[in-house]
Amino acid sequence: MTATTPKRSGFVRELLGRSDYAIMGEIVEPKTRVLDLGCGEGELLQWLAENKGVDARGVEISGLKVQRAIARGVSVFQSDIDEGLADYPDQAFDYVILSQTLQETRHPRQVLREMLRVGRRGIVAFPNFGHWRMRLAMLLSGRAPRTPLFPYAWHESPNIHLLTIEDFEELARAEGWAIERRYFLARHRKVAIWPNLLAEVGVFLVRR
Amino acid sequence: MIVQSNVVRFDGISLDSGATIAPVEMAYETYGELNAAKSNAILVLHAFSGDAHAAGVSPETGKPGWWDNMIGPGKAFDTNKYFVICSNVLGGCRGTTGPSSINPATGCPYAMSFPVITIGDMVRLQKMLIDWLGISRLLSVTGGSMGGMQALEWAVAFPDSVVSAIPIASTSRHSAQQIAFNEVGRQAIMADPDWNNGNYYGGALPARGLAVARMVGHITYMSDDSMREKFGRRLKGKENFSFGFDVDFEVEGYLRYRGSQFVGRFDANSYLYITKAMDYFDLTTGRGSLAAALEKTNARFLVISFSSDWLYPSYQSQEMVRALRSRNCDVAYVELQSNYGHDSFLVDVAEQTDLVRGFLANTFEKAQ
Numbered sequence: 001m002t003a004t005t006p007k008r009s010g011f012v013r014e015l016l017g018r019s020d021y022a023i024m025g026e027i028v029e030p031k032t033r034v035l036d037l038g039c040g041e042g043e044l045l046q047w048l049a050e051n052k053g054v055d056a057r058g059v060e061i062s063g064l065k066v067q068r069a070i071a072r073g074v075s076v077f078q079s080d081i082d083e084g085l086a087d088y089p090d091q092a093f094d095y096v097i098l099s100q101t102l103q104e105t106r107h108p109r110q111v112l113r114e115m116l117r118v119g120r121r122g123i124v125a126f127p128n129f130g131h132w133r134m135r136l137a138m139l140l141s142g143r144a145p146r147t148p149l150f151p152y153a154w155h156e157s158p159n160i161h162l163l164t165i166e167d168f169e170e171l172a173r174a175e176g177w178a179i180e181r182r183y184f185l186a187r188h189r190k191v192a193i194w195p196n197l198l199a200e201v202g203v204f205l206v207r208r
Numbered sequence: 209m210i211v212q213s214n215v216v217r218f219d220g221i222s223l224d225s226g227a228t229i230a231p232v233e234m235a236y237e238t239y240g241e242l243n244a245a246k247s248n249a250i251l252v253l254h255a256f257s258g259d260a261h262a263a264g265v266s267p268e269t270g271k272p273g274w275w276d277n278m279i280g281p282g283k284a285f286d287t288n289k290y291f292v293i294c295s296n297v298l299g300g301c302r303g304t305t306g307p308s309s310i311n312p313a314t315g316c317p318y319a320m321s322f323p324v325i326t327i328g329d330m331v332r333l334q335k336m337l338i339d340w341l342g343i344s345r346l347l348s349v350t351g352g353s354m355g356g357m358q359a360l361e362w363a364v365a366f367p368d369s370v371v372s373a374i375p376i377a378s379t380s381r382h383s384a385q386q387i388a389f390n391e392v393g394r395q396a397i398m399a400d401p402d403w404n405n406g407n408y409y410g411g412a413l414p415a416r417g418l419a420v421a422r423m424v425g426h427i428t429y430m431s432d433d434s435m436r437e438k439f440g441r442r443l444k445g446k447e448n449f450s451f452g453f454d455v456d457f458e459v460e461g462y463l464r465y466r467g468s469q470f471v472g473r474f475d476a477n478s479y480l481y482i483t484k485a486m487d488y489f490d491l492t493t494g495r496g497s498l499a500a501a502l503e504k505t506n507a508r509f510l511v512i513s514f515s516s517d518w519l520y521p522s523y524q525s526q527e528m529v530r531a532l533r534s535r536n537c538d539v540a541y542v543e544l545q546s547n548y549g550h551d552s553f554l555v556d557v558a559e560q561t562d563l564v565r566g567f568l569a570n571t572f573e574k575a576q
Binding site for chain 2: 055057063066067069070071072073074075076077078079087088089092
């Protein structure tokens with residue numbers, strides 16, 4: 001599981017095939033406690049445990065993915081994210097990760113509040129619905145947009161709360177959360193200007 | 209794999225009820241080798257009708273152990289890597305002191321003079337065994353059903369001795385429904401005239417009552433799906449109904465067979481005592497809440513339940529998991545899809561094997 005070396009400035013290396021993972025791998029401090037919401041088969045958690053010595057836990061709704069995660073030695077429990085956090089005491093984790101899952105939750109604001117209750121910091125990555133390709137697709141087709149980033153037909157999409165980078169920033173302001181770091185990605189490059197238009201993915205390090 | 213079958217005798221044990229049993233003997237088996245650091249020991253805890261013979265082929269009976277599909281070289285509990293111990297529970301009838309054992313004070317079987325026991329008592333006797341074996345920390349305590357209850361009791365009663373616990377298809381307290389089924393079993397036994405207030409040793413066994421109790425038990429261990437699959441409405445050895453009360457349906461034949469077979473290997477009084485111990489089990493007793501009970505434990509947990517298990521439904525495992533989470537314990541949980549009902553942990557072990565193997569490997573690595 002070696003990451004490729006940066007080839008030029010602005011290029012983001014991949015971790016486990018994903019640029020947002022690479023950024024999370026950078027953000028998370030060694031020997032911390034990490035909870036990954038919607039952790040899938042636990043690949044990121046396993047990487048963090050092996051490379052950063054973190055105490056790694058995960059929540060995942062799919063039983064099959066939970067099985068695979070546990071089989072690889074990651075402590076994951078099967079639960080809905082919308083309900084899975086209530087039992088944890090306050091500030092139980094250093095980081096709570098929500099990777100490409102916010103737009104799939106039923107109550108995103110509640111999930112974010114809970115994340116920042118049980119974790120000292122939240123790391124949130126989500127696909128940017130404000131990306132120009134989305135805007136153009138909608139404008140030209142007049143239909144629910146489908147792009148490489150949002151490939152699903154409207155009737156089978158798991159994405160039920162679509163949001164843009166500006167939307168997230170606005171919610172953070174309204175809730176009084178501090179955004180400590182923000183990263184904007186398009187493919188493997190960091191986006192320097194007009195992130196709401198040009199970024200495909202936003203990654204935010206947030207605290208209450 | 210070499211099966212080591214042993215009996216160890218201790219001076220006595222004080223029970224939760226205030227009574228004492230002295231002396232007390234315990235049958236146990238071990239598989240694999242204890243490493244030099246004594247850090248690879250796993251205690252496997254049997255369910256209601258199990259015994260110390262968990263794996264391998266018994267030199268006496270030639271039969272495989274009750275979890276032979278899970279314990280052995282290369283299996284989930286890999287005996288090439290781990291030292292696995294299994295003992296018969298206190299109150300049992302397979303080598304550990306129970307109501308069918310001779311009371312040294314009278315020279316007769318204890319029968320109903322045997323004191324009422326608890327899951328906590330069973331675990332304290334197991335702790336004596338583990339101490340006697342010179343093991344201070346168990347890499348894991350594990351079992352299904354009543355074995356899972358003991359695993360939980362271990363983690364709570366001896367937090368410093370348990371690195372991890374794997375309770376499967378289990379609960380932190382018996383529910384009204386679970387108590388109800390056990391009571392039906394007990395009443396069936398006690399209604400048999402041959403039970404004779406427990407004094408049947410040397411005479412006719414309460415075979416009818418014990419068989420009926422076991423028949424009820426077997427129904428609760430299966431699921432509607434698995435019974436439909438296994439028996440359906442098929443008739444046993446006939447084309448038409450007998451218009452009588454002999455066995456017509458295959459399911460009737462199966463239950464009668466399992467019932468009568470059980471009489472040959474299980475003591476009716478042990479049935480009464482062990483089911484009572486399960487019914488009394490509630491991890492919160494004397495400890496406030498479940499979260500408070502788990503306060504001292506720092507074990508890692510792998511909790512497994514099965515979708516079709518209606519005797520120990522998933523909500524009971526989830527209750528346990530929620531309490532562990534509220535204590536910020538390291539807990540993994542999954543509900544496995546299986547049609548085999550409560551029996552799943554014994555028969556449907558492919559996925560269970562992957563989970564246990566990964567969890568143990570990671571736990572072992574972390575504990576070194």
